[in-house]
Amino acid sequence: MATIDESKAFIPVRIAVLTVSDSRSMEDDRSGQTLADRIAGAGHVLADRTILPDERDQIAGQLRQWCADPDIDVIISTGGTGLTGRDVTVEAHRDVYEKEIEAFATVFTIVSMQKIGTSAVQSRATGGVAQGTYLFALPGSPGACKDAWDEILVHQFDYRHRPCNFVEIFPRLDEHRRRK
Template identity: 80%
Template sequence: MTTMNEAKEFIPVRIAVLTVSDTRDMTQDRSGDVLVSRLEAAGHVLADRKILRDERAEIAQQLRDWCAEPQIDVVISTGGTGLTGRDVTVEAHRDVYEKEIDAFGTVFTIVSMQKIGTSAVQSRATGGVSNGTYLFALPGSPGACKDAWDEILVKQLDYRHRPCNFVEILPRLDEHQRRK
């Protein structure tokens, strides 16, 4: 059973949003808009937002650049998680991950199954950690972004969420890189 510890103070995190698309620009980025509106409504801070083409090396470099920024705690990408030849976002994320959050993709699939049935098998949502930053790759549909945010991320990115959440361990993600 999950609960909220209302005695704890909410801690906003700084989130960068990356849309991966060969065809969209900011005026057509409905999935990015969904993520921005939800993260801001939850009390978090939009740290940066970009759109990149489906190019693995460029996506991975942008992820690395954001992970090197101390002002960014979380990166959420949308798009490029499917099965076609141009869908390379998952591979780009995995090029950057130090650790993969295996259960994120599993939980996303469970959530998706309730909405779209067996079509959920075509999604390759993934999550991981690099350089003290959380990274999540979501499908490019607004519905998938709503589902991932509303059912998983809004809770895990809330310090008050019990029994545990991503925010409480955020300061320790890069402890292996610190001098002893």
């Protein structure tokens, strides 16, 4: 069973938030704000936040830029994960991933099923790793962002979470680059 090891110190993680939308602005970006509030509320650092249109090359470019930034550990995007022609966030993420975290989509679907039933089948949430940075693409609704954060990510970004968590393997995410 999952537990918090109180003998370990909490380690804040630096997280960037990308909202993908052709119509939202910072003033009405409820999903991005939901994530920003939860990130800060959990004791982490909001390293950057921006909004981009549903353009695959722009999204992938921003993801790559943030992956190259040593002051960003995690990128969470919201929006553009659906099935319509303009929904290209998942493809942009996969353009950047070195490794995909397949189980994230599965666990997110399980969480979503409990909230929205079979409508969860329409989500293409995804996660991966690139350049030692975790990346996650979430649906564009505030509810989906709450569910992903509250049920999955808040635990995996807590170094004290047992039996394992994403934070403890940060130093090894790019070990293949250091091999001689």
